[in-house]
Amino acid sequence: MFSEKRKGDISEIQVCYHLMKKGYEVFRNISCVGFADAVIIHNKTKEKMFIDIKTPTVYTTKDGLKKMRVNKLSKKQVELGVKVACVYRGKLYIKNGDEGIEKEWKDGKINS
Numbered sequence: 001m002f003s004e005k006r007k008g009d010i011s012e013i014q015v016c017y018h019l020m021k022k023g024y025e026v027f028r029n030i031s032c033v034g035f036a037d038a039v040i041i042h043n044k045t046k047e048k049m050f051i052d053i054k055t056p057t058v059y060t061t062k063d064g065l066k067k068m069r070v071n072k073l074s075k076k077q078v079e080l081g082v083k084v085a086c087v088y089r090g091k092l093y094i095k096n097g098d099e100g101i102e103k104e105w106k107d108g109k110i111n112s
Contacts (some may be wrong), residue, residue: 004055011055012037015085016083036082050082051094056101058088066105074099 002010016026016038026038036050037093059068066087071080078097085094086101093101 007055008053009087014055014087015051015053015092018087019085022092035080037076049094050080051085052077052082052097054084054086054101056086056088068101068103070101072100 001008012028016028019026019038019040022111023043025043027039027041028080028105029037034053039048039052039053042049053072056068058066070084070086070093073084074097078084078087082097083094084097084101087093088103093103095101
């Protein structure tokens with residue numbers, strides 16, 4: 001199994017791959033510190049975003065729901081407009097940093 005750091009590295013590469021497929025240029029933070037992991041700019045619309053990439057936590061509830069979640073970002077990141085991003089089950093999710101990301105599945109179908 002991979003270490004937590006290695007899982008984070010893989011998550012960053014997966015998110016960048018999905019963003020590039022959607023037409024974004026991706027500029028990754030090469031430092032281990034900073035308020036965002038990447039700055040992205042859409043080639044056509046010129047939309048710009050700061051994103052913080054997270055590895056989702058996945059668990060199954062007592063009633064059989066499979067849940068994926070990513071925590072909210074820090075207050076400073078939210079103030080700066082950073083969005084949180086992750087990839088789960090081959091799908092890219094991007095949300096405002098103060099919302100976090102949460103999805104649930106039952107019998108292979110998404111519930112939220």
